[in-house]
Amino acid sequence: MSIFKPVRLACPSCGAGVDFQAVSSVNADRAPHLRQQIVDEAFQREECAACATSFRLSPQFSLIDHGRDSWIAVLPATERAEWPEHEQAAAATFERAYGAGASPRIRKIGSAIRRRLVFGWAALREKLIAQDLHLDDLTLELTKMALLRSSGSAPIGASTELRLLGGDATRLAFGWLLSSDESLVEGLEVERAAYDEIAADAGGDWAGLRADFDGALFVDMGRLTIATV
Numbered sequence: 001m002s003i004f005k006p007v008r009l010a011c012p013s014c015g016a017g018v019d020f021q022a023v024s025s026v027n028a029d030r031a032p033h034l035r036q037q038i039v040d041e042a043f044q045r046e047e048c049a050a051c052a053t054s055f056r057l058s059p060q061f062s063l064i065d066h067g068r069d070s071w072i073a074v075l076p077a078t079e080r081a082e083w084p085e086h087e088q089a090a091a092a093t094f095e096r097a098y099g100a101g102a103s104p105r106i107r108k109i110g111s112a113i114r115r116r117l118v119f120g121w122a123a124l125r126e127k128l129i130a131q132d133l134h135l136d137d138l139t140l141e142l143t144k145m146a147l148l149r150s151s152g153s154a155p156i157g158a159s160t161e162l163r164l165l166g167g168d169a170t171r172l173a174f175g176w177l178l179s180s181d182e183s184l185v186e187g188l189e190v191e192r193a194a195y196d197e198i199a200a201d202a203g204g205d206w207a208g209l210r211a212d213f214d215g216a217l218f219v220d221m222g223r224l225t226i227a228t229v
């Protein structure tokens with residue numbers, strides 16, 4: 001079941017009240033259209049009736065998808081610096097639903113599920129696109145690190161995030177997004193082979209970095225670069 005509750009927010013342009021149905025839980029097995037709305041950047045977006053500005057709620061919900069063995073805790077992008085606490089809390093939330101207190105059937109389902117924690121719509125969308133392209137998300141983060149190494153630096157340093165935006169069998173499309181509003185600063189495309197090389201190198205040069213993500217829910221290169229508070 002997907003769970004919603006009504007909230008009213010002030011329009012960022014004119015201040016008029018805009019009604020949202022804020023989601024606290026999305027079940028992608030039962031409501032695949034909601035997952036698609038996330039990919040389409042339409043989910044939790046409303047238009048102000050007074051001035052026609054469209055804007056989104058900050059995400060704060062869990063996305064369960066048994067079909068893809070995926071559970072994702074989603075928090076606002078502004079909470080990113082506190083990822084260690086949020087990672088512990090997300091693990092505890094998952095444990096309450098799928099852990100020792102659950103039925104054997106649920107525990108078995110839970111044992112196969114990849115638990116993830118993301119901050120912001122762009123980071124969530126990236127995980128779903130990676131699923132759709134059959135990309136392992138950790139290998140994807142390592143690919144992003146390799147891109148960073150070869151390209152030198154981000155266009156606007158610490159205030160931008162590199163996110164997967166799309167792709168196909170041969171190319172992956174990334175974008176540098178401004179962290180504050182997730183707007184696109186600069187796009188870049190790479191051959192999917194860059195990802196495949198890192199995927200094939202499981203025991204090689206990348207093994208040490210992979211180990212930094214052992215048991216991680218926050219599978220994001222920010223884990224290694226964000227100065228935590």
Ligand SMILES: [Zn+2]
Pocket residue numbers: 011012013014015016048049050051052053
């Ligand atoms: Zn307005």
